[in-house]
Amino acid sequence: MKNIFAIGLDIGGSHITAGVIAVNEMKLIEVSLYKESFDSNLQADQVMDIWERVIRTSWKNSGVEEFVGISVCMPGPFDYANGICWIKGQTKYEHFYGLDVRKLIRDRLNLSDDFPVLFENDADCFGKGEVFKNAENRSRKVMAVTLGTGLGACFIDKAEAITTGNKVPTDGELYNSPYKDSIAEDYVSARGLIAHYQQLSGRKIDSGLEIFNLATAGDEIASEAFRNLGEDLAVIVAPWLKTFEAECFIIGGKIANASVFFLTAFEEKLKKQGCEVPVLISSDNEIAALLGATSLIYKEYFNQNESAFLY
Template identity: 65%
Template sequence: MNKEYALGLDVGGTHITAAVIAINEMKVIDFSVHKESFDSNLPAVGVLDIWEKAIRTSWKNSRVEKLEGLAICMPGPFDYTNGICWIKGQAKYEHFYSLNIRELIRERLNLSDDLPILFDNDANCFGKGEFFKNAKNSSKRLMGVTLGTGLGASFIDNGRAIDSGTQVPADGELYNVPFKEGIAEDYVSVRGLLYRYHDVSGMNIKNGLELFNLANTGDVMAIKVFEEMGENLAEIVIPWFKKFEADSFIIGGKIANASAYFLSAFKEKIKNAGSEVTVFVSTDNEIAALLGAASMLYKENI
């Protein structure tokens, strides 16, 4: 079996992580993981300089000569088919609006026109990556969420992301599903946590890490807010467990690090609803995202 390789990129608002992946094994090549932190609101040329450094460093360290393509995990709004960025007014990538990222990367790296450069959203990459990390033993119908500044979702059927049809919400997204007095993301996100903490304590805090640290010190209100989020998350996903016929559910994103404070409440709620879905918390969001990106170039019979 010939080895084939892809370069995976996980692009966030403050970082880029690159790694070379053996596609037919779905394994990250030793020493190829390279991460750079940056301000994504720098002029586009400055951000692209950092991206280029990450890509070239990872590729060089892998000692792989030939790539089958680049596979990129990007936040939205983004035209994933055509490679065009539509992020605007989100305090990130302010200078990238309407730019064709595929062509900018191809030009920067002097890549041939026939080398695939593919894109997918961060939640889909996470879900597919979790499947491929252990595909032989993994669920065939896996549903995942990423909990952070927003609420990402993925619906994975045997390694493929499903984003249309009656078994999933519109575009495979949960963040904008109507919930209580707003939408799901109003309640299950860093923003929702901070708002609720202010509501119950009267205190303003800066970020999710501060709330997590408060919970670690035994702050009753902080713990209560996380537990409520777990219950809210359960209410949001339970209907889709049934519609998608999911047999496993995985939680990722920065807020997953606080699972000790919300997972029990989440599990209790789904148990009371009669759900038998197996629940996991991701142990490595970043590697999952890279594998999920590279899975766009995966061939089952290489």
């Protein structure tokens, strides 16, 4: 079979990563991996300048001449079928509300109106990608979360994202689940970590990275802030791990890189919630997201379910 290639994009609140995927093998062309950090609250045309540069750089570095589609991991709220952004009031993509992101990408790259540009929830992409990476998970029920500027969640059963039914929260989302005096994302995210630290220290910190650096340097308050986040995460996910009957739980996102500071607290609290399940920390969140996104292209191009090529 002739090799076909697609561009995968992992788009977050403060970064974009692009990579060219050999779809037949579901493998990343490593030299194509390219990432830039940026302020997603810039005007839309400025953000698109950055996206275009990243996509074209990845494409050029890959050495691939043609690709059959673009698949995008995108945070919500977002109309994934129609490519419309509905993010508002989340300190990211404030100027994208109501925009047709599919058209923006096609226009920037001079693509035809029928060229496949597909979108998927970023957490679902991450979860699917982790399943592709680990053969043992391909027949399991897997719950995964991404911890970063927001809280993403996905529920995967035999490589399919489950978003309906009484075994998962509404739309498979956790970020807006009621928790304490607010919602889950206000406690388990970068802003949640910042709030934990401020409550403990009385000091306002601008970023989660600063708290990570403090914890790394031995600051006990910063370490406690991470532990509090871990405990909150356990309380939030435990009921759904039980209801979904998850056989594996995976943590990804930028905050997962600081798991040394919260994993023990998370696992201990999880056990107290009466829930014992293997917990994994993703070692390459972005590659997992790119692979998960590209599964949409495989499905589109070969017109079959992902499960057909997983076994």
